[in-house]
Amino acid sequence: xxxxxxxxxxxxxxxxxxxxxxxxxxxxxxxxxxxxxxxxxxxxxxxxxxxxxxxxxxxxxxxxxxxxxxxxxxxxxxxxxxxxxxxxxxxxxxxxxxxxxxxxxxxxxxxxxxxxxxxxxxxxxxxxxxxxxxxxxxxxxxxxxxxxxxxxxxxxxxxxxxxxxxxxxxxxxxx
Numbered sequence: 001x002x003x004x005x006x007x008x009x010x011x012x013x014x015x016x017x018x019x020x021x022x023x024x025x026x027x028x029x030x031x032x033x034x035x036x037x038x039x040x041x042x043x044x045x046x047x048x049x050x051x052x053x054x055x056x057x058x059x060x061x062x063x064x065x066x067x068x069x070x071x072x073x074x075x076x077x078x079x080x081x082x083x084x085x086x087x088x089x090x091x092x093x094x095x096x097x098x099x100x101x102x103x104x105x106x107x108x109x110x111x112x113x114x115x116x117x118x119x120x121x122x123x124x125x126x127x128x129x130x131x132x133x134x135x136x137x138x139x140x141x142x143x144x145x146x147x148x149x150x151x152x153x154x155x156x157x158x159x160x161x162x163x164x165x166x167x168x169x170x171x172x173x174x175x
Contacts, residue, residue, distance in 0.1 A: 003103075004124045004135050014051050014072055030074060033058060036066070044069070053105065056084040060091050067098060075121075077106035086119040093120035110134045 003012040014030040017023050023031070023039075028049040036043065036052045043050055051072030054063055063073070073092065075085035085104065092098040103123040104116050113135045116124060124135065 002126045002131070004126050004131060005122060007135050009126075014049070016053075028071060030072065033063075040066075040069075051101075051103075054088065056082060056088060060088040060096075063092075064096050067096060070100065072101045072103060073098065074103040074105050074125075077104060077108050080107045080109045080112065086115060089116075089119040089121055 002009050004010070014028045015024060016030045017035075019032055019035045023029055023043075025046075026048050028051065030051040030053060031039075031043075033052055033054050036050070049071030050069065051074060052063070052066070052070055053074045053076060054060070056076055056078065063070075075088050077083075077085050085106075089102055089104075092102060101122050102120055103125065104121045105125045108116065108124060110131065113124070124131075126135070
């Protein structure tokens with residue numbers, strides 16, 4: 001799989017480890033939630049970073065106590081029509097204040113790239129190299145948004161309120 005981060009294809013430093021495979025030492029690993037939860041005690045002493053693949057049918061609230069031990073969270077899209085991972089991403093960013101990398105895996109279409117970023121994803125496992133160019137183009141498609149999200153860009157309402165506050169402050173400053 002190719003990894004897109006900030007519109008460019010980058011090398012994935014995390015090794016995806018199958019549930020029945022040995023976890024390699026000294027390299028960042030990406031484990032299924034099931035395996036991570038089973039082997040949590042054994043993984044606690046690892047010196048290398050550990051990431052988790054969280055399924056979209058598992059409550060995201062269950063990951064909160066694990067956050068300090070994670071270096072990456074990957075949320076899975078089993079179908080392009082299944083948007084539960086968007087909600088999980090927003091909860092991770094906004095409620096649980098996850099500031100680490102958030103990766104989208106699975107079946108994501110090109111016209112969903114912007115929604116991924118708006119929901120708080122930093123990374124995307126892409127099928128084709130051309131998706132990186134499409135991803136970069138999609139990020140430039142819109143500059144104004146109505147919906148507030150956790151991606152750092154203000155909504156149109158927040159932008160307008162900020163300008164009104166700024167206008168009101170100037171006349172008072174002159175007095």
